[in-house]
Amino acid sequence: MLPYKLKSVVYVSRKASRHGVGATCARALSTTHNCQAKEYAFEMACSNIRYGVGVTKEIGMDANNLGGKNVCVMTDQNLKDLPPVRTTLESLERHGVNYKLYDRCRVEPSDQSLKDAIDFSIKHQFDLFVAVGGGSVMDTCKAANLFSSKPDAEFLDFVNAPIGKGMPVKHAVKPLIAVATTAGTGSETTGTSVFDLKGMRAKTGISSRSIRPTLGILDPLHLLTMPERVAAYSGIDVLCHAIESYTVMPYSDREGQEDPSYRPAYQGNNPISDIWSLHALEVTAKYIKRCVYNPDDTEARSAMLLASCAAGIGFGNAGTHLCHGMSYPISGLVKSYTSEGYASDHPLVPHGLSVVITAPAVFEFTAPACPERHLKAAEALGYDTRNAKKEDAGKILKEVLLKVMDSIGVPDGLKSLGFTEEDVPALVKGTLPQHRVTKLSPRPAGPDELTELLTKSMKTY
Structure with missing residues (x-):
């Protein structure tokens, strides 16, 4: 059947x-x-992926093969002097590839930081991009590639509606090689770029298959420099990507569109995305704690790198929902919180933390819409569901998730990040326009439901 x-x-x-x-x-x-x-079709799209110890040394070869004569290498201040960037530049030099280094990518990018990278890219008219970093660097590089390939575009043209115009990308972009240095975002596989829109004080993004990397490089050597908290919060992002993409509404329940070019990158769950999402959950359950607390455990960190990629393929085609929708104002409205392991000159809630902090409340809320899927997610995380009742699906998944969160030291709710109940209306306001993800929730959530979820998430354990 x-x-x-x-x-x-x-x-x-x-x-x-x-x-x-x-x-x-x-x-x-x-x-x-x-x-x-209703929608009648779904598309499967992801980047080419190369995995292996030391594969970064092949980037110079790839640049030549892709016709790169004037290459932009993008990274951030934390990585610019570390082996991932050094190895990339040495490979380009060894193969005679001309490049310029842009090392000002912001951790958790903003609209202004994207515009700075876009201006740099327009000025130098690059014909190939190389992103070396985590999701922030990759997302910055995707935006720089997109807008420098069409300099007359306005910044909000391709930003997701209703915040931006949500226009489809119909112009050609340059090849992009993405070198992952964390195991979490899966951004090396997806056509999504997320950033803080400062005027709105919430995150939003651009989603288009056109901006996904041409090639994703997964080199386990780069995870040796990943701090403990970065491993924890990027790893828990893998888990949320996988559960959300497995529990979003089915693609066939989503409203269709007259013009297929407007079919979104986030389409709803489908038979292909399900395979990747469940696999990512199983691997994450086995390796996340080892990855966080044992930096020399190359097996665990390599496994999480692949799990991140698998989850990226899953959610890059199915989408995410309420956890990510609420994470955007949580990040945008941060007051003074900073996290160990994240070198930043501004208050910062790491993305994975902003996502998972509401996850227990979210999955308890969405479970009645598709209890079988919530139980299957709990099973993938190691729970014995043979005698489980459908009406207990939300409670079961919540309890399993809380154990994982506790095992890697996730803080206790929004209050631990500096928020209070007085901030809930602003958080709700910032969530409501995030249609790209919230409209995929298997159970609709309006202002009242979001208020309840955020209030419940003030204290998690």
């Missing part, structure tokens, strides 16, 4: 619609049982 219902699809011409045939259906594409069209 197929895991998804097959819907018969009929095509209604615009001409026929204008003349009354199918006049009650405004779209050119409709299903036979529902005149308001």
